[in-house]
């Protein structure tokens with residue numbers, strides 16, 4: 763059982779989340795390969811997929827969008843989990859409620875021909891240098907907070923839940 767943990771990132775926080783998910787799964791005994799999605803050409807060697815992308819304008823980045831639309835991903839009914847990395851942690855007050863609506867918007871844009879086991883929205887990292895002038899102005903008007911908003915315990919728990927779902931070799935009997 764080999765799992766692909768694939769990601770698309772603009773500024774690196776999604777890559778770090780993917781690496782954390784992969785290492786957590788390996789600790790649980792699952793063989794996990796962590797790769798940028800634009801480097802994955804052949805999906806035939808994987809038994810399950812955890813696919814994540816940074817969110818820009820309520821959409822996934824192109825390499826991740828293209829990946830989940832691949833016909834060979836849909837074939838074979840292998841389990842697929844999705845994670846989006848956005849900025850719920852940066853928002854405050856009434857703006858936070860906008861995030862409840864983000865996953866359906868992302869999914870309708872993906873229009874992927876796959877059955878998804880679960881799709882989670884995690885908070886990532888947002889710095890002033892990631893945004894253009896208009897973006898920074900809008901960010902300030904909305905009272906958003908820059909910073910690293912990743913919730914590692916939440917990410918670990920999710921990775922553990924996926925690992926527990928997948929068949930993996932149990933440790934052999936103890937020997938003297």
Ligand SMILES: Cc1cc2nc3c(=O)[nH]c(=O)nc-3n(C[C@H](O)[C@H](O)[C@H](O)COP(=O)(O)O)c2cc1C
Nearest residue numbers: 771772773774775776816818819820848849886887
């Ligand atoms: C240009 C731009 C647009 C963004 N649009 C959204 C968005 O629509 N929704 C959201 O939740 N987060 C949005 N974000 C926040 C990013 O998704 C977040 O910073 C994430 O951690 C980026 O991941 P990365 O470091 O892997 O690129 C945006 C960030 C940038 C730079």
